[in-house]
Amino acid sequence: MAAVVTSPLKGSRADRTRATEARILSVALDSFGTKGFDSVSLDDLAADLGITKQAILYHWSSKRALLDAVIDRAALELIIEFDGALSEEGSGWSRVESIVRRIFRVAMRRPELLGFIREISRIGGDASLRVTADLEPFVSRATNYFEREMDEGRIRRCDPGLLLVSAYSTVLGAATEVEVLRAVGIEPTLRSTVVRRRELLSFLHAAMVAP
Amino acid sequence: MAAVVTSPLKGSRADRTRATEARILSVALDSFGTKGFDSVSLDDLAADLGITKQAILYHWSSKRALLDAVIDRAALELIIEFDGALSEEGSGWSRVESIVRRIFRVAMRRPELLGFIREISRIGGDASLRVTADLEPFVSRATNYFEREMDEGRIRRCDPGLLLVSAYSTVLGAATEVEVLRAVGIEPTLRSTVVRRRELLSFLHAAMVAP
DNA sequence: AGGAATGTTTACCACTTGGTAAGTGAATCG
């Protein structure tokens, strides 16, 4: 039994390293997503983590490298969230309904995640390209879904890419809405948002969709 | 005819001062709205204006004071934009349609304006409170409009304040959408946005509004 | 004209920023 575990604590150092990096990434994603990349210094981050900023720079060579790592993580988590949404049961509008509900739920549960996506779209440069590259699996999957639905006449025919961008930015809008509600002092719930959104949609639908 | 104008250039100094301050506010609104408050230094701002940062600090005692002034200006411009939207012709849904179109047009013409509003909602603290205070004329006017429309049965009855917050955040969402489109390399036009939004709305409407 | 007020610049400062170099204590390995 001694041969199986080579050291008293199985991979204790490597595990601790991975745990530390995960903690840093988590706090960084949260801070960057809610306060903005430039508004958060490495010292701030380190203070939140109870370590020194040099500990962060030990794991990533620069703040920018940390940002890239956070982008990777955010993209991964987005993929997981959306992947869950896209594998919902049902078909046609009932499936669409589940997906939309689920995405709104993400916007409420993880505002920092979507806020971060918005943040890097502002930083621009490589960052936005990186995201679209990392999200490729999701993009192709969503595109396939849209095209299938169009083929079967359940969605009006249009460019799937544009439709995806619209849906994507609508999610960002929902995230913004959550932030605005909190700023105004209303703690948003899924129910309240859905109710208000229903009002809003009938409002907008009549204005934009109706001839 | 000499008595009318007391100096060769009518109020030339005061006018130039006002013009300078207006230029600073304009560039600051643009930069803060697109890059974020913390991402823009006074030196950056001054460089864009072709002056020194101390010239800015002569007109406002601190960067924060400048931000407050920019907030005032943004609120004023928002009021003007929305005021124009609210004084659209027509009644009922046709009027709503005009308003929504006009607001989307603002989101496309002035992304920095709505981006800035989002920015200060992130900065939080007094800023968001200030905005709601400065927007009071617009809020009460919009509320009156909503209530009138509800009284006459043209909008389903609900809390006007909540409806306004929803409409407000929808505008922010539209601004985000414009940013995302530009990041993806698509220069948004009113037509393309309306077309895609129509698709999106029928998409969401069926999912969220339909029983 | 001459002095005062005004708008702006140059010079400067304390502090924070991201980042580097060297040192330290514990885990790992021979």
Next chain:
DNA sequence: CGATTCACTTACCAAGTGGTAAACATTCCT
């Protein structure tokens, strides 16, 4: 056990930050 690697800290630095003080040029007032 002793040497080494590893995760991290202390000490430090150059550049940039918001902000102040004083010098300077222009416009205004009398």
